[in-house]
Amino acid sequence: MVHSGATLRFQSSFLSVESMHSPKSRPPLAVFSVMAWVLFSSTGCREAPPQFQPNRVRAMSLEKSRSLPTEAALADVSAVVDQLFGTPAQPRWPADRMSNDAQGGLVSLDRLGQAAGGVTSDQADSHTGLYQEHCVICHGIAGSGAGPASRFQVPYPRDFRAGVFKWKSTPRNDKPTRDDLSRLLVHGVPGAPMPSFAIVPPSQREALIDYVIYLSVRGEVERELLARAVDELDYDETPPDEELRLTLVGRAEVAAAEEEEAIREGEQVINEVIEQTVQAWVDAEPSLVPPKPESAAADLAESIQRGREIFHGKVANCVGCHGPEGRGGLPTLDYDDWTKDFTTRIGITPADSAATKPFRKAGALPPRTIDPRVLAGGVLRGGHDPETIYRRIQHGIAGTPMPGVEVGDEIDPQMGLTPASAWDLVAYVRSLLHQ
Incomplete structure (x- = not known):
């Protein structure tokens, strides 16, 4: 029996995305095509299962920059x-190429x-197929962030493959x-198309976490x-010689080569990259946040005022992006790293449609362009609790x-903030959210 949760979840999350755009900006044919894709994919009637596609955008970026x-x-x-990693239907985890149990047991x-x-x-x-049920419509089969619904979302879904996460x-x-x-x-x-999956059983959420880590x-x-x-x-138009070439041999051969200290350089690079x-x-651990100062109501008002001065001052210079009093309205000329990866970092102007067309x-x-948050009366996507804002x-x-x-x-007050000053800035930012 095939579960239809993918269709239901897509309809609720995608319609919420559509509501952020004016009717004139909606592409009805594209919307219907995406919905048709979801309905078709949830029936289990594909002739062939989806496969991971090579990261051609990365290869093209390297080709241009090098x-x-x-x-x-x-x-x-x-x-x-x-x-090493198998297919979307039969994933593998190369624990035999990892140096410790913590690595091997990560997923x-x-x-x-x-x-x-x-x-x-x-x-x-x-259940099986949880990633395709809940995630693939936005994040894509390989976790590229370019799923069928991605173009209609602001911001785009996360591309897991770069290993960079915002929140x-x-x-x-x-x-x-x-x-x-x-x-x-x-x-x-909050404030983005990514919905809550609180209704998904905890064991299934743990499976999704493993799969996101795996894709990343x-x-x-x-x-x-x-x-x-x-x-x-030494890769060029043709592969290098066998010593340098990126190919895999059986683990028995690798073990024998390691004993003889004769492992090929190409194989050694593969193992190093997996290890790192x-x-x-x-190694991921939360950063330490110093205790929040205990403040009476009068002290809090003073803290907010000090935070306002920091917000508009030269060291933090929050006003430079978020605008006076956090009200936004400033021109946006910058892009996120996922866009810069195939544009500004390799000498391409993002607005140059002809230059970006091959990558698209x-x-x-x-x-x-990426818009700074409007803080006044707004929503913080990464969370609004004090510790989260401090870390941000x-x-x-x-x-x-x-x-x-x-x-x-x-720290030199011209170069950074003391923990007390950072907490003052937290107090001011939180005060803006309630305006």
């Missing part, structure tokens, strides 16, 4: 990644199996924790192997132009 052809590298990397094959494949359920209501408790360049991903599934992202690790390994292929391993990528997830044909979403001030938002402000006990 002035080197990448087709040979893309072919070898795609083959390696498929061998569970049982939970991956529950999240993978097409949407089904049996008479005991045992988390960890420092800017670190991975999120499992708890961070769990909170996102439970609460959704898979995608980041693919991205890094492509870069190292052209930067270090997975260990970053294992390869799977990139059309560039959009300190670390900024990964993948976006929003920077962090250095916070320290003995």
Whole structure:
């Protein structure tokens, strides 16, 4: 028996997205085509199961920035990644290439199996295909963020493959924790199309968390192997010699080569990339937030006033993006990192439609400027509790132009904030939300 939850969830979340756009801006044919895709995909009647597609946008970006052809590298990397991580229906986790139990146990094959494949359920209501049921319509099969509904969403869904996540408790360049991903599934992202999945049973949410981590690790390994292929391993129009080539051999051969200290350089690069990528997830820890000062009502008013001065001052300079009193209205000229990856970082102007067209044909979403939040009377997508805002001030938002402000006990007041000053800024930002 096939479960139809994908269609129901899509209808509720997609209609909420549509409501953010004027009727004139809605593309009815595109909407109907997406809804038809959902209805078709939920019937289980596909002739062939979906497959992971190579990250051609990444390969094209490297080709332009390095002035080197990448087709040979893309072919070898795609083959390696498929061998390591399997298919959407039958995922693998290369624990045998990881150096410790924490890495190997980062995800569970049982939970991956529950999240993978097409949407089904049996008479005991045992579900499989959770990712396709709940997530693929927005995030896509490979977690690219370019699912069928993605073009109609503001902001675009997250591309998991770069390993960059906005809403988390960890420092800017670190991975999120499992708890961070769990909170996102439970609460959704306020003010964005990402809905809450609180009604999904906890065990199924855990399976989805494993699958998101799996897609992110898979995608980041693919991205890094492509870069190292052209930067270090002499890939050009053709692959390099066997010593440098990115190919896999059996684990018995690898073990024998390691004993003889004769492992091929290409294989060694594969193992290093897996190790570094997975260990970053294992090491993720929330940043410490100092205790919030206890304040009486009168003290709070003074704290808000001090925070207002910091907001409009030169060190934090929040006003430069969020506008006076957090009311926005300033021109937006910047882009997020996912867009910059195939535009400004390789010398392409995002507004140049002709220059970005090949990347869009390869799977990139059309560039959009990124709008700073309107804080006055607004909604904070990452959460509005004091500790979350403190971390946002300190670390900024990964993948976006929003920077962090250095916070320290003995910091030069011209260079950063003390913890007490950061808490004053938190008080002011929270006061804006209630205006």
